[in-house]
Amino acid sequence: MDIKAYAYGLPRLGEKREYKKLIEGYWKGKIDEKSLREGIESLQRYMIDNYKKYVDMYPVGEITYYDNMLDMAIIVGLYDVQNLQDYYDLCRGKRALKLTKWFDTNYHYLAPDFSGKDVKELELKWNKPSFYKSKFPDGIPYLIGPYTFLKLSRGVDNNFEELLNKIGEIYTKICCNFEIVHIEEPSFVTDIKKCEIKTIEDLYKKIAESGVKINLITYYDSIDFLKDFYDLPVKSFGIDLINGKENLITIEKYGFPDDKILIAGVVNGRNIWRTDLERTLRLIEDISKRVKNIWISNAGPLYHLPITIKNENFPENIKKSLSFANERLEELKVLKLLLSSEKVNEDIIKDYERKNLEYIYFDERSMPKVEKRKHVHLDLPLFPTTTIGSFPQTKEVRVIRNKYKNGLITDMEYNNFIKQKIGEVIELQEKIGLDVLVHGEFERSDMVEYFAEKLDGFLTTKNGWIISYGTRCYKPPINFGNIKRTKPLALNEIVYARTLTEKPVKAILTGPVTMIAWSYVRDDVRIDVIANQIALCIKEEIEDLVKEGVKIIQIDEPAFREKAPLKKRKWRNYFRWAVNAFNIASSIDSDIQIHTHMCYSDFGEIMEYILKMNFDVISVEATRSRGEILDSFEKVNFDREIGLGVWDVHSPRVPEIDEMFRVVDRALKVIPPDKFWINPDCGLKTRGWDEVIASLNNMVKVANILRARFQDSNK
Numbered sequence: 001m002d003i004k005a006y007a008y009g010l011p012r013l014g015e016k017r018e019y020k021k022l023i024e025g026y027w028k029g030k031i032d033e034k035s036l037r038e039g040i041e042s043l044q045r046y047m048i049d050n051y052k053k054y055v056d057m058y059p060v061g062e063i064t065y066y067d068n069m070l071d072m073a074i075i076v077g078l079y080d081v082q083n084l085q086d087y088y089d090l091c092r093g094k095r096a097l098k099l100t101k102w103f104d105t106n107y108h109y110l111a112p113d114f115s116g117k118d119v120k121e122l123e124l125k126w127n128k129p130s131f132y133k134s135k136f137p138d139g140i141p142y143l144i145g146p147y148t149f150l151k152l153s154r155g156v157d158n159n160f161e162e163l164l165n166k167i168g169e170i171y172t173k174i175c176c177n178f179e180i181v182h183i184e185e186p187s188f189v190t191d192i193k194k195c196e197i198k199t200i201e202d203l204y205k206k207i208a209e210s211g212v213k214i215n216l217i218t219y220y221d222s223i224d225f226l227k228d229f230y231d232l233p234v235k236s237f238g239i240d241l242i243n244g245k246e247n248l249i250t251i252e253k254y255g256f257p258d259d260k261i262l263i264a265g266v267v268n269g270r271n272i273w274r275t276d277l278e279r280t281l282r283l284i285e286d287i288s289k290r291v292k293n294i295w296i297s298n299a300g301p302l303y304h305l306p307i308t309i310k311n312e313n314f315p316e317n318i319k320k321s322l323s324f325a326n327e328r329l330e331e332l333k334v335l336k337l338l339l340s341s342e343k344v345n346e347d348i349i350k351d352y353e354r355k356n357l358e359y360i361y362f363d364e365r366s367m368p369k370v371e372k373r374k375h376v377h378l379d380l381p382l383f384p385t386t387t388i389g390s391f392p393q394t395k396e397v398r399v400i401r402n403k404y405k406n407g408l409i410t411d412m413e414y415n416n417f418i419k420q421k422i423g424e425v426i427e428l429q430e431k432i433g434l435d436v437l438v439h440g441e442f443e444r445s446d447m448v449e450y451f452a453e454k455l456d457g458f459l460t461t462k463n464g465w466i467i468s469y470g471t472r473c474y475k476p477p478i479n480f481g482n483i484k485r486t487k488p489l490a491l492n493e494i495v496y497a498r499t500l501t502e503k504p505v506k507a508i509l510t511g512p513v514t515m516i517a518w519s520y521v522r523d524d525v526r527i528d529v530i531a532n533q534i535a536l537c538i539k540e541e542i543e544d545l546v547k548e549g550v551k552i553i554q555i556d557e558p559a560f561r562e563k564a565p566l567k568k569r570k571w572r573n574y575f576r577w578a579v580n581a582f583n584i585a586s587s588i589d590s591d592i593q594i595h596t597h598m599c600y601s602d603f604g605e606i607m608e609y610i611l612k613m614n615f616d617v618i619s620v621e622a623t624r625s626r627g628e629i630l631d632s633f634e635k636v637n638f639d640r641e642i643g644l645g646v647w648d649v650h651s652p653r654v655p656e657i658d659e660m661f662r663v664v665d666r667a668l669k670v671i672p673p674d675k676f677w678i679n680p681d682c683g684l685k686t687r688g689w690d691e692v693i694a695s696l697n698n699m700v701k702v703a704n705i706l707r708a709r710f711q712d713s714n715k
Helices: 018-027 033-054 068-075 084-092 128-135 146-151 157-175 196-208 245-254 277-287 325-340 346-352 395-405 411-432 449-454 491-498 512-517 527-547 568-586 604-610 630-634 657-667 689-713
Strands: 004-006 098-101 108-111 140-144 180-184 213-217 236-240 261-268 294-299 455-459 466-469 472-474 478-485 506-510 552-556 593-598 617-620 641-645 676-679
Touching: 004 325, 018 033, 033 128, 033 325, 068 084, 068 108, 068 140, 108 466, 128 140, 140 157, 146 157, 146 196, 157 196, 196 213, 236 294, 261 277, 261 325, 277 294, 277 325, 277 346, 294 325, 325 346, 395 411, 411 491, 411 689, 449 455, 455 527, 478 527, 491 527, 506 527, 512 527, 512 568, 527 552, 527 568, 552 568, 568 604, 604 630, 617 676, 641 657, 657 689, 676 689
Parallel strands: 004 294, 140 180, 180 213, 213 236, 236 261, 261 294, 506 552, 552 593, 593 617, 617 641, 641 676
Antiparallel strands: 098 108, 455 478, 466 472
16 A cells, blocks of 8 residues: 655644743843744754654644744735734734634634735735745645634634635735645634535635645544535645544545545544554555545644653653654554555554553542532622732742752742742732732642642643643643542642731632643543543532632633534533533532633633533633623623633733723623622733732722722712
């Protein structure tokens, strides 16, 4: 069988997070622009060298200075960018674009905004693909597909087809310089309407008129009208056979066109369990009975995985169970070797056989009855102020934490340091005048990793970093066994903080859906079972917090919308277990107030499910969306309290009081004053102390002005 291996989406981060260090070093003035550009090019070279070791074909130009959707917007002339300062101003400055989730993943992108843009003004302004192709001639130029680019942009609804036609012309100009291009269209797996297929066909016919051959790649789910897409003028069609099982049904029923190549996504791009080579070989051999030309590939971009397992100190039996991005490339190479051989080499299969960890077992714990809580309102001033939870994690904090993890300081020394930091942040919050305080989360490396370290059934990595957005990284834990709480999660720190103040201290816990979404979870157990196990652990923690007199508990669920399936027909099942898990965690028969935090989500489509969740207060992002998120709450009878994010914590700048009021004044049309909390968009972990103090002072001033205004009006 003449098989080729094709791969895409390698992480740009670097094995030692060179990407993050380069860009943030440039922001801080530690390196100049020349050094930054050389470093970014070096990372692209590293990616290319890794591809070359294992596969036959790969894209070039996947690297970006921050975000590929923003790059595409600059390429088509949506934004006038003359230098890196202009570029980063769109990422994190006053002109910062809205940050939102990339499909159902924890990767984020900057959403280009076409509002008010004259279509005629769009033109090819930056030929990024040509630049990287000239540097790395063996690679295939990379592009986000035009349909996906527009579908994920803002301000396109009123003239979508006109914009798509214009964007198609620009893509044609780009592609006419190449023999072949790599175009990714993940939006093809969303709920496309039948009538849109003709529009997509016309778009690709226009691009193909340039004479270019197109490798069209889709992923994350199945394509509802796959057979209709067979007529697209492309050389090859990449489909996800891991997360899009329905694609297999279509191929079994209708076959695949002989004049095209099927790029079969057969190794997982989103989870880290080693590929079952024997089963995958059978799958490919079965497909080959219906498909004339097959290449093998990853099912989804590999940047959802850490770079390599080789930098981990796991026991050998655990390493034998896992594959990160580079190991996925190696799997493709081995699969190609096995498929190209006349006789399957059983020794190779045995060597790559996934080893189930001894600790993995199935134990579905009994679920408590979930009853609807009576919503609780506490005796707080109008427009109570608080934060989402974390405060700046300085170099000092990270150094002490690393010393503790490496056994260089004692438990007592570490705990005393954390207590000192808690004391400092409690004193600061009282001085600023916040109404509900938090303990600062100095003991937490990450909102998911930290709790995973405390729970049985999780592994954490040493170097398993992946990018969430821009330069922001995190390390997803690995769920390999039954999840149990055998010790307190955040109890000790919260209880200590309460001894330092008369004001209420809010306990912050990560919710079950977010724990799942930002971890690599086992694939041998139903996901609702995993969610319920985590929920019970959180419930146990809350019960202990309540015994200690804690009155406000926040269950963070920023991934609640993100984890929803791309197909709406699958939503009901997902939200059934997601809502149920949250309600198990929060079903405490006590006079306490439950908060939840969600960010960067389109709430309109899921409001019916949010209303089923047992919380009293929800805090939401509102600055980058310019308060538009409130439309979702305005359309329903939302009788609970809302904490409105009036400060974009993802930008390194202090928002003026007038900026905050622009969001607040819009919100007051929707939120009654007695149900209106004032808070930042998100946690303050990545910010500097100076900007945090100045911004919180402004935030409290806003609340005080509002109180005076509404108290005067009620006299």
